[in-house]
Amino acid sequence: MSYPSRMQHWPFPPFFRDGRPADAITQAEAILFTTHGETRHGVLERFEPDAQRATLALNNGQGTLDLHFSTIKSIQLMPPIALTADEELTASYRTAGGHEVNTASRPFTVHFADGEHLRGDTKGFVKTRHGLFFFLITDSGHCVRIFIPATALQSYQVGGLLGQHLIRSQLVSAATVQQALTEQERRRNEAQPGTAAAAGPIRDPQQLTEQVAKIGSFVPMRLGDLLINQGMVNDNQMREALGLMKRNKRHLLGNILVEMGVLSRAQLTDAVAEQFSIPQVALDGFVIPPEVLRLVPKEYAVEHQVLPLLVSDKSLVVAVESPVDADYLDELRFSAQKQVVPVIANPEELSKRITFEYSKVDMDGPDLSIEEELRQLSQRLSANDTAPGRGDLQRQVSDNDSLVVRLVNKTILDAQARGASDIHIEAYPEEQPTLIRLRVDGDLMEYMRIPFVLRAALLSRIKIMANLDISEHRLPQDGKIDFSRFGHSKLELRVAVLPTTNGLEDIMMRLLASSKPIALDKLGMDGQLVEQLQKMVHRSYGLILVCGPTGSGKTTTLHSLMAEVNHPDTKIWTAEDPIEITHQGLRQIQMHPRIGLTFAAAMRAFLRADPDVIMVGEMRDSETAHIAIEASLTGHMVMSTLHTNSAPESVIRMLDMGLDPFNFADALVGVLSQRLARRLCPACKQPYTPTCEELKQLARDYASGTRLDPERVLGDWQQRFVPSGQSDWVLYKAQGCSHCDHTGYKGRVGIYELMAASPEIKKLIQTRAPVDQLFEAATAQGMLRLLQYGFLKVLEGVTDQRSVRGACS
Numbered sequence: 001m002s003y004p005s006r007m008q009h010w011p012f013p014p015f016f017r018d019g020r021p022a023d024a025i026t027q028a029e030a031i032l033f034t035t036h037g038e039t040r041h042g043v044l045e046r047f048e049p050d051a052q053r054a055t056l057a058l059n060n061g062q063g064t065l066d067l068h069f070s071t072i073k074s075i076q077l078m079p080p081i082a083l084t085a086d087e088e089l090t091a092s093y094r095t096a097g098g099h100e101v102n103t104a105s106r107p108f109t110v111h112f113a114d115g116e117h118l119r120g121d122t123k124g125f126v127k128t129r130h131g132l133f134f135f136l137i138t139d140s141g142h143c144v145r146i147f148i149p150a151t152a153l154q155s156y157q158v159g160g161l162l163g164q165h166l167i168r169s170q171l172v173s174a175a176t177v178q179q180a181l182t183e184q185e186r187r188r189n190e191a192q193p194g195t196a197a198a199a200g201p202i203r204d205p206q207q208l209t210e211q212v213a214k215i216g217s218f219v220p221m222r223l224g225d226l227l228i229n230q231g232m233v234n235d236n237q238m239r240e241a242l243g244l245m246k247r248n249k250r251h252l253l254g255n256i257l258v259e260m261g262v263l264s265r266a267q268l269t270d271a272v273a274e275q276f277s278i279p280q281v282a283l284d285g286f287v288i289p290p291e292v293l294r295l296v297p298k299e300y301a302v303e304h305q306v307l308p309l310l311v312s313d314k315s316l317v318v319a320v321e322s323p324v325d326a327d328y329l330d331e332l333r334f335s336a337q338k339q340v341v342p343v344i345a346n347p348e349e350l351s352k353r354i355t356f357e358y359s360k361v362d363m364d365g366p367d368l369s370i371e372e373e374l375r376q377l378s379q380r381l382s383a384n385d386t387a388p389g390r391g392d393l394q395r396q397v398s399d400n401d402s403l404v405v406r407l408v409n410k411t412i413l414d415a416q417a418r419g420a421s422d423i424h425i426e427a428y429p430e431e432q433p434t435l436i437r438l439r440v441d442g443d444l445m446e447y448m449r450i451p452f453v454l455r456a457a458l459l460s461r462i463k464i465m466a467n468l469d470i471s472e473h474r475l476p477q478d479g480k481i482d483f484s485r486f487g488h489s490k491l492e493l494r495v496a497v498l499p500t501t502n503g504l505e506d507i508m509m510r511l512l513a514s515s516k517p518i519a520l521d522k523l524g525m526d527g528q529l530v531e532q533l534q535k536m537v538h539r540s541y542g543l544i545l546v547c548g549p550t551g552s553g554k555t556t557t558l559h560s561l562m563a564e565v566n567h568p569d570t571k572i573w574t575a576e577d578p579i580e581i582t583h584q585g586l587r588q589i590q591m592h593p594r595i596g597l598t599f600a601a602a603m604r605a606f607l608r609a610d611p612d613v614i615m616v617g618e619m620r621d622s623e624t625a626h627i628a629i630e631a632s633l634t635g636h637m638v639m640s641t642l643h644t645n646s647a648p649e650s651v652i653r654m655l656d657m658g659l660d661p662f663n664f665a666d667a668l669v670g671v672l673s674q675r676l677a678r679r680l681c682p683a684c685k686q687p688y689t690p691t692c693e694e695l696k697q698l699a700r701d702y703a704s705g706t707r708l709d710p711e712r713v714l715g716d717w718q719q720r721f722v723p724s725g726q727s728d729w730v731l732y733k734a735q736g737c738s739h740c741d742h743t744g745y746k747g748r749v750g751i752y753e754l755m756a757a758s759p760e761i762k763k764l765i766q767t768r769a770p771v772d773q774l775f776e777a778a779t780a781q782g783m784l785r786l787l788q789y790g791f792l793k794v795l796e797g798v799t800d801q802r803s804v805r806g807a808c809s
Contacts, residue, residue: 010047010145012083013124013135014238015090019082032056032065033073035114035152040065044077049130052149069130069149073112080142083123083135092242105137111154125158132156201345203285205310208317208343211279237262280344281309281319283353296332298358299405303486305347306332307354314338319345319353374407374451404457408465411436411447412483416491416511419747421551423447423493423509425462427455429502434458441678441745442551442807455504459497462507466495474499480578481509494578512580517559524750532754533672537561537639542669543632545619547642547650552675553750554641555580558615561639562586565613574615575602591617603627607634616640622657629659632667646786647671647755648774651765665757665765673753675786677799677807678745684737685744685797687730695729698801702791706779721795732797749798751790751807755783 010028012018030044032054045064046055052069105121110132112118123143125134131150135143202208233241241256257263286309295316296308306329310317316338323329323342333340345353415423415438422439433449450458463470465486466479476498483491494510521530536544544561546554559581562572566585577591577599587609589602599616600623606614607627619625619640632638644650650671655661690698699710699717722729734744755761755778764774779785784792790804 010077010147011126011133013122013126013133014233015086016083016124016135017086019084029078030056031076031078032067033075034067035071035073044075047075049128052130070151072149073114073152074149075147077145080138080140080144082141083143089239089242092239106158108134108156108158110134110148110156112148113152113154122158125156127156134158201280201282202343203282205286208279208281209310209312233257233262278323278342278344283307283309283319283345283349288357293357295338299409299486300332301354301358305350305354307345307350307357309343311338315341317341317343319343319350321345321347321350374448404454404461407450407454407458408461409486412491412493412509412511414438414447418741421511423507423511425458425507425509427459427500427504427506429504440741441743441748442676443678443743445743459505459507462495462509463497466493468495468497473503473505492580512578517563517581517583518556520560520564523557523560525752529752529754532670532756533561534564536670536756537564537637539637539669541632541635541637543628543664543667544637544639544669545642545650545654545671546639546674547644547647547671548674549643549645554674555617557672557674557750558639558641559583562613562615565637570612571610572613572615573602573606573609573611574617575599575606576615576617598624600624600627603631607631607636611636613637613639618642619654619657622659625654625657625659629663629667633663638667644673646771646775647673647753647783648771648778651774652771655765655768661766661768665762668757668762668765670754670756673755673786675751675790675807676748677751677790677793678803679747679749679799680732680734680797681737681740681744681746683739683746684735685732686735687732687797689728690731698791698794702788705775705785717795730797731794731800733800745803749793751786751793751804753784753786753789756781 028044028047030042032040032042032044034040040056040058042056042058042065044054045057046053046066048054049069054067054069054072054075056065056067057063058065105123108120108122108125110118121137122134123137125132127133129150132148132153134146134148134156136146137143202211237257237260241260241262244256244260288307288309292308292311295311296306296318301307305321307319308316309319316332318329318332318340320329320342322344329340329342411423418438418440420438420440421442424435424437424439424444426435426437428434431452433451434455435449436447437444438447439445460470462481463477463479465481465483468477468479476496478497479495481493481495483493492512494512496508496510498506498508500506520533521527525533536542546557546561548554555576562574563583566572566583568585570585572586574586574588575591576588579588579590582588589597591597591599591602599618599620603614603616603624604627607630611631614628614631614636616624616628616638617640619628619642628638628640642650642653644653648671650673651664651668654664695714695717696710699714702708703710703713736742736744740746755774757765758777758781760777760781761774764777775785786808787804790799790808791801793799794801794804
């Protein structure tokens with residue numbers, strides 16, 4: 001339906017549309033009432049609420065009247081029109097979880113600032129900061145559209161469904177309902193939120209107690225319902241939001257409207273405060289006793305950002321950032337067995353106060369540490385196998401038990417603090433404890449043993465956090481945890497659940513990499529290697545491959561390469577599974593093979609999206625490889641990864657996928673192979689003088705498979721790594737200290753092998769030369785093999801031979 005452009009700011013009530021045919025919509029005849037008591041008739045030529053102006057072309061050729069809203073009492077559009085319920089939108093809204101939409105007429109009362117009032121029935125209303133739009137029902141059932149500027153409006157009341165039902169059921173008279181509505185309006189005016197807001201947030205507990213007594217209990221309400229009731233969202237915006245909500249059922253309607261830019265989060269909070277007269281508080285004025293804090297468990301307070309402030313016989317007052325979409329308050333009402341009344345606090349102040357208050361309770365209260373609770377539980381289990389109630393212990397522990405929740409959170413936070421890449425939870429049959437191990441710097445180390453009675457609850461808790469099926473124990477499952485929902489740390493974990501023997505399950509959680517890319521020159525590469533890669537990635541087209549085993553840092557390197565070319569004049573598309581690193585400017589797509597969104601499908605789509613650079617997470621199949629070659633030969637820079645052992649072997653793997661060797665040779669720019677070796681702890685690494693035989697063996701291994709002379713290699717090393725005037729070599733070995741958990745290693749260092757696609761290499765690819773010929777040609781042009789690069793890091797004192805040989809074997 002299209003309307004005259006001058007009327008585009010005149011809304012229709014929610015869930016209604018204009019019932020007139022399009023060709024019947026012409027000029028907007030209007031009656032304008034001024035604050036001076038004048039009445040003017042004409043055509044509304046201009047209506048701009050943001051500018052707070054309206055222009056009326058007067059009848060009988062008397063010119064135009066341009067007025068500011070401050071001089072207008074009301075505007076009525078004539079003639080009356082038919083409003084039709086938008087049944088399709090109403091059905092979509094109910095399906096998405098919204099309330100039952102009321103399209104029946106409702107009584108209303110409007111009180112003007114000059115003391116006059118207007119009563120009647122309306123099919124709906126829209127309240128904006130500029131004024132009130134409502135739709136007066138005439139005797140014929142049509143509606144007169146009326147606008148009252150905010151400056152002329154004192155108050156208004158729209159009757160609810162209850163009053164209409166009571167009248168129609170002849171339980172009360174219309175006069176009685178009207179009297180009740182007037183009393184409701186009076187009580188609202190007694191506690192206008194604007195009065196408190198004008199004086200600033202409440203700091204006095206006594207003042208807050210008095211304010212809470214006026215507003216009573218709070219009923220959680222969906223934000224979408226509130227916005228519809230307030231008329232803050234129009235039908236087109238609601239229709240678009242519902243469409244997005246249907247495609248992603250996890251999103252709340254209110255959050256989608258915020259993401260669309262229809263409203264800000266602050267506007268939503270203000271709307272809630274106005275609707276329910278919810279006061280705002282300044283938390284620095286409140287002293288919270290420990291017994292009040294204990295009414296809300298610490299994990300619950302942190303997860304939902306809820307801080308208890310006051311308690312009485314019947315109610316619990318809690319500070320929240322925003323009470324909209326607050327289903328969790330219902331849970332708190334049941335657990336505390338009190339009416340829950342939310343008040344609004346500054347989110348940053350709220351977060352800091354929650355951390356401070358609950359850390360104080362932990363120190364002062366009798367609460368035990370997780371380790372002590374587990375120790376006592378183990379003693380109870382081993383004290384007497386036939387102790388009463390022992391068989392019920394496992395059934396008594398649930399996935400939301402305080403100990404289980406704290407145990408999972410502590411494990412994840414400790415793993416992050418220790419720099420672990422993975423968490424392994426291994427369940428064993430019968431009454432054996434469950435083992436938790438962490439992979440730190442590439443090695444697995446035992447973290448904790450958990451009594452068997454916690455096994456089921458522990459696994460269920462992690463499944464719930466990852467949105468997995470807790471009832472499925474036979475099939476593998478994959479999920480993801482956004483840990484910011486459960487603690488203060490902004491961390492994501494990829495979760496894999498695998499069924500094992502005896503009907504048990506193991507869980508592996510990978511701590512995903514930093515959300516920001518690392519600069520190429522900060523990866524620990526040699527300056528010459530950095531320069532080579534920078535030249536490669538700045539080419540306008542071609543194919544760059546990064547290869548290595550799982551966990552060797554390929555994704556980190558790819559994102560560092562993309563950061564080199566991520567400029568405003570460059571369009572970069574990525575297809576990843578999962579998306580681990582994000583940075584401004586990238587357009588990233590998460591793969592969903594179950595619905596057909598594979599790497600190959602994404603690559604085909606990218607070619608239609610005008611890319612400059614394409615990154616595909618992995619060359620998993622022949623189709624993806626063929627599309628990558630096609631893209632790189634048609635003016636795009638393509639980057640991807642392969643699970644191969646060396647740079648030359650990557651060439652053979654790609655050809656084995658059925659690629660044309662001539663096209664592949666033309667497209668290839670370079671192949672980077674990499675590993676991660678453990679870095680010696682800088683705080684405790686111990687220097688030592690290697691023996692002559694150790695140095696000679698190191699040189700022989702360095703020269704193996706090449707035309708290099710070990711003796712000459714050793715001489716070159718002497719000049720490079722032994723300071724002038726000294727004769728003794730110095731290497732380093734691991735020792736161990738508190739800084740590195742007594743392992744001798746802290747962090748990891750990259751080991752690289754870069755094969756540039758020179759003309760000689762391209763010729764060998766075209767002839768399908770074997771791996772040893774590719775190695776020989778690449779080393780002849782200066783490529784360092786993985787073991788060679790690693791040995792240089794040993795001589796620099798960064799790592800040791802054991803770590804390098806382990807990473808490169």
